[in-house]
Amino acid sequence: MDLLAARGQMAMSLGFHILFAVAGIAMPALMAIAEWRHLKTGDALYLELAKRWAKGTAILFAVGAVSGTVLSFELGLLWPTFMEHAGPIIGMPFSLEGFAFFLEAIFIGIYLYGWNKMGPRLHLWTGVIVAFCGAMSGIFVVAVNAWMNAPTGFTLVDGELTDIHPMHVFLSPAFPSQASHMTFAAYSAIGVLAAGIHAFALLRTPGSRFHTLALKIALTMAVVAIPLQLFTGDLAGKHIARDQPVKLAAAEAHFYTEQGASLSIGGYADMDAKERKLALEIPYALSILATNDPHATVRGLEEFPESDWPPVNVVHFAFQIMVGCGSAMFALVLWVIAAKLLKKDVTTQRLFLKACVAASPLGMIAIEAGWTVTEVGRQPWIVHGFMRTADAVTPMPGLIVPFLTFTVLYLVLGVIVIALLRAHVFKAQELG
Amino acid sequence: MNAADFVYLTMGVALVIYVLSAGADFGAGVWDLLARGSKGATQRKAIEHAIAPIWEANHVWMIFIIVVMFTAFPRAFAVVSTAFHIPLTLVLIGIVLRGAAFVFRAYGLTPDATRERYGRVFAWASAITPVFLGWVLAGMSSGAVVYEGKVMTSGYVAGWTTPYAMAVGAFALTLFAMLAAVYMTLETEGETQDDFRKRALITELVAAPIALVTFLLAPKALKDNFTQSAWFEAVQVATAVAASTAIGALVRRRYWLARACAMTQVTLIVVGWGLAMRGDFVLGVVGVHNSGTQAVTLPLLIGITLGGSVLLVPSLVVLFRAFKGARA
Numbered sequence: 001m002d003l004l005a006a007r008g009q010m011a012m013s014l015g016f017h018i019l020f021a022v023a024g025i026a027m028p029a030l031m032a033i034a035e036w037r038h039l040k041t042g043d044a045l046y047l048e049l050a051k052r053w054a055k056g057t058a059i060l061f062a063v064g065a066v067s068g069t070v071l072s073f074e075l076g077l078l079w080p081t082f083m084e085h086a087g088p089i090i091g092m093p094f095s096l097e098g099f100a101f102f103l104e105a106i107f108i109g110i111y112l113y114g115w116n117k118m119g120p121r122l123h124l125w126t127g128v129i130v131a132f133c134g135a136m137s138g139i140f141v142v143a144v145n146a147w148m149n150a151p152t153g154f155t156l157v158d159g160e161l162t163d164i165h166p167m168h169v170f171l172s173p174a175f176p177s178q179a180s181h182m183t184f185a186a187y188s189a190i191g192v193l194a195a196g197i198h199a200f201a202l203l204r205t206p207g208s209r210f211h212t213l214a215l216k217i218a219l220t221m222a223v224v225a226i227p228l229q230l231f232t233g234d235l236a237g238k239h240i241a242r243d244q245p246v247k248l249a250a251a252e253a254h255f256y257t258e259q260g261a262s263l264s265i266g267g268y269a270d271m272d273a274k275e276r277k278l279a280l281e282i283p284y285a286l287s288i289l290a291t292n293d294p295h296a297t298v299r300g301l302e303e304f305p306e307s308d309w310p311p312v313n314v315v316h317f318a319f320q321i322m323v324g325c326g327s328a329m330f331a332l333v334l335w336v337i338a339a340k341l342l343k344k345d346v347t348t349q350r351l352f353l354k355a356c357v358a359a360s361p362l363g364m365i366a367i368e369a370g371w372t373v374t375e376v377g378r379q380p381w382i383v384h385g386f387m388r389t390a391d392a393v394t395p396m397p398g399l400i401v402p403f404l405t406f407t408v409l410y411l412v413l414g415v416i417v418i419a420l421l422r423a424h425v426f427k428a429q430e431l432g
Numbered sequence: 433m434n435a436a437d438f439v440y441l442t443m444g445v446a447l448v449i450y451v452l453s454a455g456a457d458f459g460a461g462v463w464d465l466l467a468r469g470s471k472g473a474t475q476r477k478a479i480e481h482a483i484a485p486i487w488e489a490n491h492v493w494m495i496f497i498i499v500v501m502f503t504a505f506p507r508a509f510a511v512v513s514t515a516f517h518i519p520l521t522l523v524l525i526g527i528v529l530r531g532a533a534f535v536f537r538a539y540g541l542t543p544d545a546t547r548e549r550y551g552r553v554f555a556w557a558s559a560i561t562p563v564f565l566g567w568v569l570a571g572m573s574s575g576a577v578v579y580e581g582k583v584m585t586s587g588y589v590a591g592w593t594t595p596y597a598m599a600v601g602a603f604a605l606t607l608f609a610m611l612a613a614v615y616m617t618l619e620t621e622g623e624t625q626d627d628f629r630k631r632a633l634i635t636e637l638v639a640a641p642i643a644l645v646t647f648l649l650a651p652k653a654l655k656d657n658f659t660q661s662a663w664f665e666a667v668q669v670a671t672a673v674a675a676s677t678a679i680g681a682l683v684r685r686r687y688w689l690a691r692a693c694a695m696t697q698v699t700l701i702v703v704g705w706g707l708a709m710r711g712d713f714v715l716g717v718v719g720v721h722n723s724g725t726q727a728v729t730l731p732l733l734i735g736i737t738l739g740g741s742v743l744l745v746p747s748l749v750v751l752f753r754a755f756k757g758a759r760a
Contacts (some may be wrong), residue, residue, distance in 0.1 A: 059535050065488055066531040070524045072498050076513025077520060083502050084510040088726035091503025095733060098492070098499045099740035105488040106747045110754060113485040117754050164726050396517045396588060409525065413532050420536060 003390055005399035006078040009406060011375070013071055015368055016410045020064030021141075022367060024104070025134040025183070026190030026221070027057040028111075032127035033217050039120055045210050049217075050127075051115075053194075056424055058112050063417060065105065070406070078399070082382050082392035085161050089153060090144045092166040097140035104133035138186065139179045146174035149374065150243045151383050173243050177235035178374070184229040185370065189363025191222030192329055196360020197425055199353040212347045215356070219336055219346075226333045230326065234289070240377075241290035241298065244384065247377035249301045250312045251319035252286055253279070261286040261298040266320060269312040274302075310379040318372035325366035332359050435730035437711070439504045440720045442737060443497055444706050448699050450493035452611065455604075455698075457487045459612030461530065461558015462605070463631060464551065474624050476551065479612075482619045484538055485755045489748070491531070501713070503733055505723035508713035512568075514584060515577045515714065519567040519592050526561030529553055562608045566601035567592040573708065575653045575715045596649040603639070603646045607698050610635035614678070614694040617687040625687075632690070633682050636675060643701075650708075654715060658708035667707065671700040 031053040038046035072094075076083050107129045114123060146169075147153075153168025154161040169175075195218040201211040240248045248254070253269035253276040254261065263286040267279025284294035301309055332355060339346045346352045382389040433441075460479045467475040502509035513520060533553035571577070574591030577584065591597065613632035617625050647655070658664060678693035712719035 055539050059539050062488065062531050062535040065491065066528045069491070069495060069527055072495055073513065073520055073524055076498075076502065076509050077517050080510035080514045083513075084506045084724060087502035087506030087509060088504070088724075088729040091499060091506075091729060092732060092736070094499045095503055095736045095740075098496050099736070099744060102489065102492045102496070102740075102744055103747055105492050106744075106751045109485040109489055110751055114754055161726075164728055166726075166729055166732055394514055394517065395584070396514065402521050405521075405525065409528060413528070416532075416536060420539070424539075 002397060002399045003393050005403045006393050007389065009399065009403040010074060010078055012407055012410065013067065013074055014371065017064060017067040017071055018367060018371060019364055020060050020067060021138060022186040022189055023060035024064045025138045025186040027053060027060060028127060028131035028134050029187065030190065030194060030217060030221065031057055032124065032131050035124050035127055039124060045213055049210065049214050054112055056421060059417060059420060061108055063413060078394055079382065079392045080394050082387060085387065086383060088164055089166050089169060090147060093140045093143035093169050097137045100133045100137035100140060104130055104137060107133065135183055138183060142179045142182045143169055143175055146172045146178040148383050149378055150174035151386055156386055174239055177232060177239045181232040181236045184225045184232055185367050187221050187225035188229045188329060189367055191218050191225055192332065192363045193360050194218035195222055195356045199356035201425060202347065203350065203353050215347050223333050223336050226329050230330060233326065237289045238291065245299045246304050246308060246310065248290065249299060250310045250315040250377055251373055253312055253316040254286065254298060254300050256300040256302050257297060258300065259297050260284050260295045263289060269316055271312065308380065310377050315373055315377045318369040318376065322366045322369040322373060325362040329359060329362050435734065436504065436720045436725055439500060439730055439733060440711060443500055446493050446497050448702050450497065451698060451702055452695055453490035454493060455608040456611040456615050457483045457490055458558045458562045459608030461555045462609040463612060465555035465559050471627060475627060478616060478620050478624055480538060482616060486751060487534065489751060500733065503729055504725055505713060507724035508718040511714050511718045512572065515590065516568050516571050516592060518588055519564050519571065522564040523561055523568065526557045526564055530557035530561060533557060562605040563601035566604035567597045570597035570600035572713060573654050573705065573715050575651045577714050577717050579717055596651060599642065599646040599649050603642045606635055606639045606642055607701065610639055611694055611698060614691050618691060629682055629685065633679065636679050654708045657710050658704060661707045663707055667700055667704045671697055671704065674700060
């Protein structure tokens with residue numbers, strides 16, 4: 001029961017924080033781009049846009065900073081045994097992240113309050129630094145998670161980690177695909193979210209130049225990031241096929257080892273019958289996803305002891321949701337590209353604007369689902385193959401209490417943030 | 433001094449900076465809470481103006497301490513976060529409410545009544561979090577945490593629910609509020625400046641008896657460590673000199689001197705506590721030399737810290753010169 005509460009608290013804290021962390025990565029890029037356009041064109045609306053996006057960034061960044069602090073403590077509050085052993089290794093990327101985040105916090109202060117204290121070019125540079133440090137701190141944090149998925153750089157002797165090479169964290173085979181997949185996820189998700197918000201405003205005040213400019217910048221970010229996101233997703237798929245085959249088998253509800261395995265769309269895992277049901281199957285596609293070879297063998301859950309299986313249906317549904325959201329976002333990108341080729345202006349098409357509004361939450365949903373795949377898919381391990389989550393949890397009793405407390409706290413904060421951002425956007429409408 | 437001692441010392445330096453910077457941000461919340469009437473509105477505005485650009489950067493010192501701790505002294509981190517699970521959770525709730533409420537108010541975009549409500553949350557959370565923080569520090573220095581082998585047998589309320597812990601909580605709050613009031617004298621003018629001067633004087637005067645009570649209530653082992661330290665007399669005398677000079681400077685309205693003395697005073701108090709801890713994180717349980725340090729991490733950590741400082745220090749200088757310089 002306490003283990004479940006601890007996992008619940010960690011999942012909820014991460015699930016909450018990640019939304020703000022993603023905003024902390026991609027929003028500064030948006031505001032810096034807007035400010036750069038202002039310097040380039042002299043158009044005052046771009047400056048107004050930079051300032052408004054900066055205000056949104058400030059709120060999201062602050063909530064991200066405090067919820068990130070909670071997480072850094074929760075590592076010890078909930079998983080002291082994990083930290084006692086893994087601390088020296090994951091401490092390296094966390095130290096680097098600490099500095100990147102420190103610089104981000106310093107420069108966001110300078111950016112937000114320094115409009116009149118320095119030249120416009122210098123001010124733009126402080127925004128660029130915020131955006132860069134945000135991306136770097138995200139990459140360092142993901143390095144920690146990649147290490148938990150595919151640990152490297154130590155030898156296990158009698159339950160103790162010895163012969164430690166802390167910098168080998170960055171050699172984890174999970175690191176390149178996970179870090180790039182998460183970074184582009186941030187730009188993709190914020191790209192479609194911002195596009196959706198400004199499309200919504202355009203539907204209400206058609207022809208608003210302010211929102212048209214905003215929509216164009218946001219769409220550009222999405223159009224660049226989303227195809228890269230599909231590519232890095234493919235890298236991630238190849239990595240887990242090789243290094244975390246149980247996770248891939250669970251994601252696909254793939255029970256039996258097969259040559260030329262087919263990819264499933266939808267469906268569920270019947271855990272009693274040990275088979276996948278009601279899924280639409282695409283022949284050979286899973287083998288291609290895993291190795292690029294249509295006839296390759298893909299290992300099924302049967303090859304692993306059931307005590308090492310993650311909750312199959314949770315991982316399977318989450319994977320389906322992530323892929324589904326990603327595909328829908330890619331369709332939106334194709335629409336934009338097609339319109340560009342046909343020299344049509346999408347920002348005046350009501351149907352397109354409505355599609356943007358509908359797509360706006362998909363990136364965030366995909367991120368939550370993707371993290372569910374990687375985190376739940378690693379269970380029952382906290383360090384894959386070396387330490388079980390159940391062995392890492394604190395002896396502290398009554399963990400349901402902090403779990404519920406933080407849940408209520410974050411719910412309230414979430415509602416307030418949404419209300420504030422709503423007010424912020426509607427105020428922006430008055431600009432016309 | 434070996435590498436582990438050096439890292440311990442670095443954490444001490446970071447703790448001092450955290451107390452002097454973020455501590456004052458918390459303390460400012462106390463004055464926001466106590467601000468009344470039309471003068472109060474001016475004071476609140478001045479406080480918001482003073483901390484808005486810097487509080488997030490100041491806060492990161494705490495994250496720095498935590499990360500260094502679990503990298504270099506992982507067992508100490510595990511023990512601290514197990515034994516003080518409850519007060520640490522309270523600190524976190526305070527930090528979340530304080531930070532979130534502050535930005536909700538600063539970027540309000542909502543009617544004044546709602547903003548005022550966020551202001552209340554900010555003020556209360558600021559005023560109460562230092563007390564919880566004090567409880568944790570008191571618990572770490574209580575000597576009340578007991579481990580038998582790998583099992584903690586002293587329970588989850590040991591060390592931070594005693595009269596000593598209550599005194600440390602009150603002391604931390606008083607010092608933070610004092611720092612904030614002293615700093616605010618340099619951020620304001622005229623009547624508002626005089627208001628903060630009065631507040632600074634009052635908290636300086638209140639701090640003395642609380643310091644005495646805290647010392648008297650301190651556990652014997654901690655007191656012995658402190659009084660037997662070679663630096664004991666020097667630190668005691670220097671703290672007293674700094675405090676009285678700060679009071680004198682406030683009386684004579686020499687605010688820059690008052691700020692320097694108040695900062696010295698608080699630094700020396702943290703140093704005194706550090707001397708009494710004698711290299712331990714949880715007194716008598718885990719310290720520099722039995723925290724499962726992996727020797728290979730230390731040079732890397734020191735390298736990252738020094739390398740990071742090359743970027744960090746100039747950035748902090750830019751931040752504080754932009755917003756805290758004489759012309760700001």
